[in-house]
Amino acid sequence: MLDYTHIKCPVCGDAFKEDDDIVVCPQCGAPYHRACYQEKGKCIFDDLHEAGKEWAPPAPPPPKVEPSAEIKDRECPACGTLNSHSALFCNRCGTSLLGAGQPDQKPPQAPPPFVSPAPPVSRNAYGGVVPPFSFDPMGGVSPAELLDEGISFGDASKFVRQNTTYYMPVFRYIKQTGRNKFSFSAFLFSGAWLLYRKQYKTGALVAGLMFCLYLAYLLATVFVSAPLLAELAGQVGMDITQGFSPTNEQMLAISQLVANDLTMYLKISLPLLCLLAMLVVMIVVGVRGNKMYMRHCVRQVRQIKEHGARGSDVSLTLEAKGGVNISIAVCMFVCYVLLVNVVPLLL
Template sequence: MDYIGFRCPVCDKNFHADDDVVVCPVCGTPHHRKCYEELGHCYNEDKHSEGYDFEKEENESDVPEGSVKCKNCGEINSEGTFYCSKCGTPLIDIPNNNFGQNQNNNQGNQGNPYGNNDNQQGNPFGNNQNGNPFGNNPNGMPFGGFNAVQFDPMGGVAPETEFEDGAKAGEVAKLVKQNTPYYMQVFNKIKTFNKSKFNFAGLLFGGGYLLYRKQYKLGGFITAIMIACYTFFTYGNYTVISQVLNDVVNTHTNMNPSDIYPMFMSAVEKLDTGDYLIVIFSFICLLIYYALHLVCGFIANRCYYKHCCKQVKKIKSQSSSETAADNELQTKGGVNTALAFSLIVVMLILNYAPVFLLR
């Protein structure tokens, strides 16, 4: 019997994979070896005369309806939860039985490229009904339907894996919440190889993506610069740049499209000092704006990794208990969708407001 997740009745702490466990030969109650030796006998010794059986009692113990018990720590979680709210261990276990079964069926037919095709010589589909190449699997799917696909919310990373600042992967997953498989794999790569991955969401949304992931200081700083740059470019575009382009196009109606840029630059050089500086600084601001988008794509994952680890460390140090820390991680974790939509509205206003204000 696997005792991981059960509690030692003496110290009331959960058993882990590396614990030295002693089992009572009479009733099967597990203890930490140290606890058993200190107590000197089985914790349930007084129940032996009643025929107490630990395994039977545990199997008959009721888990509240609509709940699931974590195999690692014993925490009761709501049904449908992907990973334990306490330790982050995946709560689902869906084996791919069809894959192994197909392999076994073919072992006795190594000379037959189509596997076990009894009484159907030369038929690549064997005994499958209606000649279905995927056999009798549910829904006609090749590997037993969608139930054969196992979803791991931790992305294959063990919940006990330690990241930066003593933060464990299971704790960080509670803070991340959305898209944990991707981030657990990326964070583990940063921790193991000191290499990150390019974040395309960071490229597309820049500082807004950092704010969406609740990195308010860095995200706010970058977003403020981006908004300032975009605002100045929009002003310069509608007040000077667009007028210069219109003059060039209207003056040279039959020019080649490839001549627009040199003619535009020639016209800009003839502007007075004030308008000339507006054009130059407008393009500098636009360059900074897109450069920040690119930078965010490169740094988003690593910054989020450091942010999550620091948050976990801070919350754990300020919490009075493990339960309080878990609740705080759940509260402060996730994403800020409302702020993301607000930034989209702001960018739309910056983009289209000059059309009405500068007529």
């Protein structure tokens, strides 16, 4: 007879004891407490009966192996602690035990700490050290580098003062290549930009020329081109009081009238020629503006340094004589607004 001790009853789940009243299913051999079997009235393993199989006791669980019972034969190469045979890392310091136990193997060395390289040291126009990641007023140009004979970029930056990060690299480019570098500020504002940068003689000349060209454009439009177009419109049957919106036939007739008289064509094109002349002046100033300003700075710095040899503070004089003239820029803006909005009303 089988020993059912410690096997659990399939109905109540309690383990059988030596003095329990146990009955066995005559078909499959499953054990029950007598009271449990009588409660169910039959064996509960119908699947075994249908398959013609016998009940088998469950396999006993494998014996647990305590970690402390495992052989400790893996010595940590760092701290010397003995660890279990299957351990991969030291349970004391965490060092890898792969390869432990090999007497000729040296413990792994930690990589040296990363030390970032020291940032480059740059100096401003006055010789002071510029901290890393700070604004460089010289735009990467060394203040000690010579711009012209006896004049350094540091001297030029003191005279320029505003926007040296743009002008110092531009001056160096012009000096090294001998080519101009286009200036959009000089192109857009022409004479006003020259006056703003204290190039008074050239600025007054260019500003006066631009004023005369614009005034010529207004006069040519009001007194020459517009009356002539009105006369031509009347000849082809247009009513200009309703606006200048000719049909294709009327435009063709006007074109034929103008083509037969070259003088009439020039009179109509006179305002456009004035605007074209203004554009040419703007392009010339834009192309040559930076080089003109560099020569102006060199000339002024040389004069200041020659007079400064008598004892005056050259640096303070450079800052006072250089820089920009904001008041004249405001004045030029007001004059431009009056010229564009008021003068056409007077004409």
